[in-house]
Amino acid sequence: MNAHRPVSISQPNRPMTTPPWRRHLLLGLVALGAVGLASRAAWLQLVHNEFLQKEGDARHVRPEILQAHRGVISDRNGDPVAISTPVDTIGAEPAKLLAMEPGRFAQLADMIDMDENSLRAYLTRHSERKFLYLRRHMPPQDADRILASGFPGVSREREYRRYYPTGEVSAHLVGLTDIEDRGQEGLERAYDEWLQGSAGKKLMIKDLLGRAVRDVKLVSEASPGQDLRLSIDREVQYLAYRELKAAVIEHRVKGGSVVVMDAASGEVLALVNQPSYNPNDRGELRPELLRNAALLDTFEPGSTIKPFTVLAGLRSGEFSPQTRINTSPGLFRVGGHTISDVHNYGEIDISTVIQKSSNVGVAKIALQLGAEQVSDVLVSAGFGENTGTGFPNESAGSMRPFNDWVRLDVATIAFGYGLTVTPLQLARAYSILANRGVRTQVSLLKVEGDAQGIRVFDPVRTQQVVDMMERVTLPGGTAPQAHIDHYRVAGKTGTAKKSVSGGYADDRYVAVFAGFTPIEGRSLVGVVVIDEPRGDQYYGGQVAAPVFAKVMGGALRLLNIQPDGEPLRHAQGKSPAGRLTEPPA
DSSP states (O other): OOOOOOOOOOOOOOOOOOOHHHHHHHHHHHHHHHHHHHHHHHHHIIIIIIIHHHHHHHHHEEEEEOOOOOEEOTTHHHHHHEEEEEEEEEEOHHHHTTTTTTHHHHHHHHHHTOOOOHHHHHHHTTTTSSSSSHHHHHHHHHHHHHHHHHHHEEEEEEEEEEEEETTGGHHHHHOOOOOOOOOEEEEEEETHHHHBBOOEEEEEEOOOOOOOOEEEEEEEOOOOOOOOEEEHHHHHHHHHHHHHHHHHHHHHHHEEEEEETTTTOOOOEEEEEEEEOOOOGGGGGGGSSSSOHHOOOOOOOGEEEEHHHHHHHHHHSOOOTEEEEOOOOOOEEEEEEEEEOOOOOOEHHHHHHHHHHHHHHHHHHHHOHHHHHHHHHHHTTTTTTTTOOOOOTTOOBBOOOOGGHHHHHHHHHHHTOOOOOOHHHOOOOOOOHHHEEEOOOOOOOOOOSSSOOOSOOOHHHHHHHHHHHHTTTTTTSOOGGBBBBOOOEEEEEEEEEEEEETTTEEEEEEEEEEEEEEEESSSSEEEEESSOOOOSSSSSSIIIHHHHHHHHHHHHHHTTTOOOOOOOOOSOOOTOOOOOOOOOO
């Protein structure tokens, strides 16, 4: 008997039906979400868009500082001696650069001229910072190549770098700026606020690589600094520098200074020192080279002070140019010390005291006058106070009050020992003689209009001293090498032993010549200081006077100043102006 097996009957597939309410609910939720999103978007973008604007700006809009360049410094004729040139500075976010692949990192290091390991260590030390300088003051074309390479997070800033067309020729006077373009030395420092500009600001859209896409808004414009016009003449400055450097090399000296002034206006036409430095090459800067010796360093002026001692004598009424002084035997004891002359000049008049530069003669004049009268003339000539140019840290030199002088001080100060001066102070004092007793303000800036001065010495007495000083540069004087053909020259030599511990050195000197030319008309004052000349020639008339003649002769031609004399007649007894002179010593 067969068992009954149930048979499976397949049912046809019937579609499942979704209740209508469920479909309507879903569509409603979708529509409601869309309306909510649209409403939110409209609210944020049209009504309350500050948040989105802020977030978007934070990611794409960047502020950029618009650097302002410093004002131009030029000479009296408008020729530039300091200008600002555009340069680019490259910076970046350290974290983004550290994440680059090694090959790209090495490429960047090479482009900024930096060792790869040093760059990585530098970035690692400052990895938390959002911006870090990679290279300052690059040429714009080099910065363009770096940006075109697309390094992540790298950007650039436009800056300005100071350039000095005259280089070391005017370095001590003009000075220099630091990498932030702030004045550090010289007139760059003295007039820093005047020369500095005001930076501006703008907003820019930049891409993720830091490249500018477009400007958004100018917030404020950059304002350049104001220009500065100096008193110096660039050609006279070059001339003075060339002749001083040649003398330094010839006499193997430690250093030196030359100052050229316009006596009437008080303007400094040239001011140079040796050794100097090139402000365009910061890698070679050394602190000892930065000092402007003509305004900061002092020295005992030696016999260049003698005209003022004689002027004190003439002003007192006790002496005249014809007064005779007994200098025999060329030695004079004062306070246990011996004052001596190079030769025994015997009994000579005061004019010859200046011509021959007699220490004994001026010491006897000063001792007869007393400390107060000698001091009064020196103070009136500006010794013991700086020249008021505004140059940073300008020295005032030193001169003790006359009531502190002992008898020996009176005698030695009369011929330039016991006080110190700067080359510029000495030039100012000689400008008073050139102006026949009128003292003007020294200026390192161009003077517009007529300079104002005050009378400090009687013109007749001053003229008498000038006549004596002219004989110094003629045959028989101590500085015939200071003579300039067709021009009359009045001046005075100085050869001072340098002060050392315990007294004065026997083999270290400062050689000086100070004078002015022409004597009539517009006068130029020149001071030449040679520090520690080596060799057999070390007197002011031997090493400083020839530099004076070359510098001043060239300056007279460059400035087209009319002659007031004749070519030197070497026949005994005749001067360029036809005046009688003493025969050669």
